[in-house]
Amino acid sequence: MRRSDADATHTLWLVLRNTEGRYSLARADHPVPTGWTAIGDPADRAACLARIEEIWTDMRPDALREAMA
Numbered sequence: 001m002r003r004s005d006a007d008a009t010h011t012l013w014l015v016l017r018n019t020e021g022r023y024s025l026a027r028a029d030h031p032v033p034t035g036w037t038a039i040g041d042p043a044d045r046a047a048c049l050a051r052i053e054e055i056w057t058d059m060r061p062d063a064l065r066e067a068m069a
Contacts, residue, residue: 012042015051021062023052 012028016036026032028042040051058065 011045013045013048014042015039015048019062021065023056025049025052 013025014028014032015038016024016026016032017039018024018036023039024036025045025048026036026038032038039055043051060068
């Protein structure tokens with residue numbers, strides 16, 4: 001079942017980062033999954049996606065970046 005656009009605009013999201021430096025989104029009203037850390041404050045989905053685009057400039061996992069350094 002698809003939520004209405006009005007419901008979606010009121011949903012708060014979190015930007016998550018895992019131990020390998022990968023980013024994702026999760027609803028702020030759900031527990032943060034094991035292995036992930038919330039980055040910043042809850043915001044609407046568009047703002048969270050913009051934050052990820054701004055900070056995740058290298059898609060390689062941290063271990064690969066370290067091995068190549």
